[in-house]
Amino acid sequence: MRFVDEFRDAEKARVLSARIAALCEPGRHYKFMEVCGGHTHTIYKHGLEDYLPETVSLVHGPGCPVCVIPMGRLDDAIAIAEQPDVIMTTFGDMMRVPGGRGSFYDANAAGADIRMVYSPLDSLKIARANPDKRVVFMAIGFETTAPSTAMTVLRAAAEKLDNFSIFCNHVTIIPAIKAILDSPDLRLDGFIGPGHVSTVIGCRPYEFIAREHGKPLVCAGFEPLDILQSVFMLMTQLAQRRCEVENQYARVVPWHGNPKALRVIGQTMALRPYFEWRGLGFIAQSALQVRDEYAAHDAERIFSVPGVRVADPKACQCGEVLKGVLKPWECKVFGTACTPETPIGTCMVSSEGACAAYYNFGRFTRDRVKEATRS
Amino acid sequence: MCLGIPGEIVEIMADREDFAMVSVAGVKRAVNIGLLTEDEIQLKAGDWILIHVGFALSRIDEAEAAHSIKMLEGMGQAYTDELIALAQSDLASDR
Amino acid sequence: MSTSDLGMPRQATWAEEAVREAEAESPHTRAEGLLAGSSIGREHKTREQQVLERIDRARARKPRVKEPRITLAHGAGGKATHNLIDAIFLEAFRNPELERMSDAAALTVGDTRLAFTTDSYVVSPLFFPGGDIGELAVNGTVNDLAVSGARPLVISAGFILEEGFPTDDLRRIVASMASAAAAAGVRIVTGDTKVVQRGKGDGCYINTAGIGVRERPVELDAANARPGDAILVSGPIGDHGITVMLARGELDIAADIVSDTAPLHEISAALLDAVPDTRLLRDATRGGVATILNEVAVVSRAAVVLDEAAVPVRPEVQGACELLGIDPLYVACEGRFVAVVPARDAEAALTALHRHPLGEGAAVVGRVVEDPPGLVLLKTTFGGTRIVDMLVGDPLPRIC
Numbered sequence: 037m038r039f040v041d042e043f044r045d046a047e048k049a050r051v052l053s054a055r056i057a058a059l060c061e062p063g064r065h066y067k068f069m070e071v072c073g074g075h076t077h078t079i080y081k082h083g084l085e086d087y088l089p090e091t092v093s094l095v096h097g098p099g100c101p102v103c104v105i106p107m108g109r110l111d112d113a114i115a116i117a118e119q120p121d122v123i124m125t126t127f128g129d130m131m132r133v134p135g136g137r138g139s140f141y142d143a144n145a146a147g148a149d150i151r152m153v154y155s156p157l158d159s160l161k162i163a164r165a166n167p168d169k170r171v172v173f174m175a176i177g178f179e180t181t182a183p184s185t186a187m188t189v190l191r192a193a194a195e196k197l198d199n200f201s202i203f204c205n206h207v208t209i210i211p212a213i214k215a216i217l218d219s220p221d222l223r224l225d226g227f228i229g230p231g232h233v234s235t236v237i238g239c240r241p242y243e244f245i246a247r248e249h250g251k252p253l254v255c256a257g258f259e260p261l262d263i264l265q266s267v268f269m270l271m272t273q274l275a276q277r278r279c280e281v282e283n284q285y286a287r288v289v290p291w292h293g294n295p296k297a298l299r300v301i302g303q304t305m306a307l308r309p310y311f312e313w314r315g316l317g318f319i320a321q322s323a324l325q326v327r328d329e330y331a332a333h334d335a336e337r338i339f340s341v342p343g344v345r346v347a348d349p350k351a352c353q354c355g356e357v358l359k360g361v362l363k364p365w366e367c368k369v370f371g372t373a374c375t376p377e378t379p380i381g382t383c384m385v386s387s388e389g390a391c392a393a394y395y396n397f398g399r400f401t402r403d404r405v406k407e408a409t410r411s
Numbered sequence: 412m413c414l415g416i417p418g419e420i421v422e423i424m425a426d427r428e429d430f431a432m433v434s435v436a437g438v439k440r441a442v443n444i445g446l447l448t449e450d451e452i453q454l455k456a457g458d459w460i461l462i463h464v465g466f467a468l469s470r471i472d473e474a475e476a477a478h479s480i481k482m483l484e485g486m487g488q489a490y491t492d493e494l495i496a497l498a499q500s501d502l503a504s505d506r
Numbered sequence: 507m508s509t510s511d512l513g514m515p516r517q518a519t520w521a522e523e524a525v526r527e528a529e530a531e532s533p534h535t536r537a538e539g540l541l542a543g544s545s546i547g548r549e550h551k552t553r554e555q556q557v558l559e560r561i562d563r564a565r566a567r568k569p570r571v572k573e574p575r576i577t578l579a580h581g582a583g584g585k586a587t588h589n590l591i592d593a594i595f596l597e598a599f600r601n602p603e604l605e606r607m608s609d610a611a612a613l614t615v616g617d618t619r620l621a622f623t624t625d626s627y628v629v630s631p632l633f634f635p636g637g638d639i640g641e642l643a644v645n646g647t648v649n650d651l652a653v654s655g656a657r658p659l660v661i662s663a664g665f666i667l668e669e670g671f672p673t674d675d676l677r678r679i680v681a682s683m684a685s686a687a688a689a690a691g692v693r694i695v696t697g698d699t700k701v702v703q704r705g706k707g708d709g710c711y712i713n714t715a716g717i718g719v720r721e722r723p724v725e726l727d728a729a730n731a732r733p734g735d736a737i738l739v740s741g742p743i744g745d746h747g748i749t750v751m752l753a754r755g756e757l758d759i760a761a762d763i764v765s766d767t768a769p770l771h772e773i774s775a776a777l778l779d780a781v782p783d784t785r786l787l788r789d790a791t792r793g794g795v796a797t798i799l800n801e802v803a804v805v806s807r808a809a810v811v812l813d814e815a816a817v818p819v820r821p822e823v824q825g826a827c828e829l830l831g832i833d834p835l836y837v838a839c840e841g842r843f844v845a846v847v848p849a850r851d852a853e854a855a856l857t858a859l860h861r862h863p864l865g866e867g868a869a870v871v872g873r874v875v876e877d878p879p880g881l882v883l884l885k886t887t888f889g890g891t892r893i894v895d896m897l898v899g900d901p902l903p904r905i906c
Contacts, residue, residue: 083890155465436825
């Protein structure tokens with residue numbers, strides 16, 4: 037596949053790996069956070085850490101939209117789905133995520149009609165085909181996904197599809213990064229920036245990270261070479277005592293983002309005063325809700341939403357894992373009470389959560405894996 | 412966080428506003444290109460875009476992609492040269 | 507908007523319970539956690555290793571079905587399915603034949619060595635590129651017998667039809683069953699028909715059972731795999747699963763892929779002729795190649811190392827998988843098997859497979875090694891390594 041295969045080349049990876057090793061200052065440990073769950077997935081899926089020296093570690097950040105949805109919002113969604121004549125639609129990723137009273141799968145087993153869609157537009161199709169039903173799209177995601185939801189709402193409004201609404205759970209990335217930066221127990225040397233969010237917001241919103249917090253950020257693509265090259269660029273900045281926002285993913289990310297995408301978000305959605313993030317608690321101005329003008333398509337106004345709050349289980353240390361303070365396996369319940377089949381914490385839920393990625397792909401000491409795979 | 416896959420525009424669909432038929436390794440789907448309609452250059456068949464949940468989020472800049480690859484290749488060449496130089500200097504010091 | 511979110515939060519009772527249970531089951535967890543920081547009492551064990559051992563213990567626990575209701579995940583062929591089978595069916599029916607959990611039960615009646623199997627088909631849509639539910643129902647049962655080293659003899663056909671189902675569709679399905687049976691050299695010798703009310707079925711479900719005779723002296727068993735063995739697949743993987751997923755139409759994705767449904771009795775016989783020491787054959791249906799290899803690793807107490815670059819996947823299947831965010835290793839095939847053979851026979855096995863039209867795309871994809879027991883490891887195309895676990899849940903499209 038073009039623009040994919042050439043960025044999975046093992047030969048180039050070996051060169052980058054040697055380059056990164058050459059940049060390591062003796063005795064120094066480097067810690068970079070990849071903000072985005074997609075990066076976490078890439079890192080584990082391709083076994084990228086095999087190319088990094090032991091003194092360079094990657095910390096997995098909070099950028100997995102499925103992981104950060106609090107259990108209460110999921111219970112609210114199920115409460116909507118359980119109302120008469122409702123078809124709820126959602127991305128496949130959400131189906132297994134457990135709320136306080138079970139997952140969408142469980143809700144379906146108990147009689148709800150929750151369907152998986154590939155695109156929010158597919159929900160419109162379902163709404164057109166079922167005029168006597170109320171179709172609610174469970175909207176999740178960062179700025180990458182919000183424009184698609186916004187376009188869908190605009191389309192529904194234009195078509196006067198009154199039986200279509202969204203349950204808006206869109207979140208924004210910058211407040212989450214700020215929460216990480218403000219965490220006192222964190223020591224990071226730089227950030228691998230979320231490439232696909234940046235296609236929408238561009239690279240400028242990250243400038244404060246370099247300017248005010250003194251941490252370099254490289255906006256990175258999603259193939260393994262992209263991430264490796266981003267680590268190299270971060271190491272180069274550190275070696276040259278620079279601290280900037282750089283764009284490794286220029287083939288996809290324009291420095292100024294996608295103005296039309298930003299405009300449609302602004303047209304249909306407004307910032308919420310605060311929103312609860314699983315594992316991170318309430319963060320001010322970190323999520324989006326449907327604007328008054330589109331109230332007819334806002335599930336929170338159409339349905340009585342219980343507004344459930346469910347406490348993160350006490351033993352769960354997701355907050356620390358999300359902030360990079362703990363490694364996944366350092367959590368008390370990792371792999372025993374909390375596994376991908378029965379996830380308790382946010383990070384074990386989606387295949388992009390740090391714990392799930394580690395459990396599924398990396399659950400073994402590197403030495404033994406290397407030994408076993410030596411040909 | 413957000414799965415985005417490169418795809419090639421096969422045709423701009425005349426019968427559906429803001430849609431293009433896109434191919435990912437021969438797998439085809441109609442993708443909404445409404446988020447790219449304000450770009451200076453009009454999208455056309457043969458262009459590559461990044462697809463996310465059925466929408467084109469961004470046009471792929473082929474020159475930038477080629478530049479990235481070239482840089483990585485250059486790095487490899489420079490590295491090989493260094494290795495050769497290193498090997499030669501090792502040989503030199505052994506003597 | 508509700509303001510109750512400022513009130514006292516609820517507890518996720520199930521989660522708190524799961525934590526309590528896990529602690530009760532492995533009471534050392536806490537002490538370990540305390541000791542782990544220092545190295546007191548532990549010789550040369552890093553904390554990470556201890557945690558990994560703790561996970562091993564948790565994984566070795568007796569499976570249980572905690573869900574109060576059956577969900578679709580219980581039918582997806584991954585961990586939930588295994589738990590259901592182990593905890594509910596095996597527990598109630600336990601006997602030596604069933605305990606082997608193979609594709610077909612190995613029975614001996616007098617001097618005759620038989621293989622007996624059953625399978626139900628609920629595929630939607632009923633007709634898809636490259637086949638239909640009828641062909642699938644015959645081939646599936648033929649294949650379960652074939653990969654057990656048996657020559658398929660006779661099969662049964664049970665139909666559950668929905669009120670209102672078009673008779674012409676039934677005729678089409680039955681005709682393709684008849685021709686599939688003829689192609690596989692089996693006769694459909696008994697059957698059953700039930701009709702359920704409209705809305706209570708997807709038009710047509712089929713159950714088939716089959717009997718085959720094990721004429722060869724081979725014992726195919728996952729437990730036979732041992733370090734050094736080579737692992738082969740008989741052709742490109744994932745065609746069937748992706749074809750059906752796309753044929754449902756919900757994803758609006760089109761591709762020139764057809765199901766790989768095919769009878770494997772000839773090609774498996776060809777392999778067993780060429781390599782009588784074949785350790786095991788398994789058809790890679792639900793859960794895909796990854797699930798089978800996990801079973802091999804667990805049962806044989808060895809590790810499986812796969813080479814991603816060697817795994818044959820058609821570009822369209824790869825493209826659809828990338829687009830949907832799923833891994834072809836977990837996608838079902840209906841006409842492909844996984845074979846484990848002694849290393850010295852790998853070439854002979856490959857040659858035998860390549861000679862058969864269904865095996866043109868066969869490849870050696872990995873090998874069995876000693877350590878770490880019970881795990882499947884993947885050498886990625888990128889040159890890294892990772893674990894390939896049992897499928898959890900359904901292979902659902904992923905946006906993120």
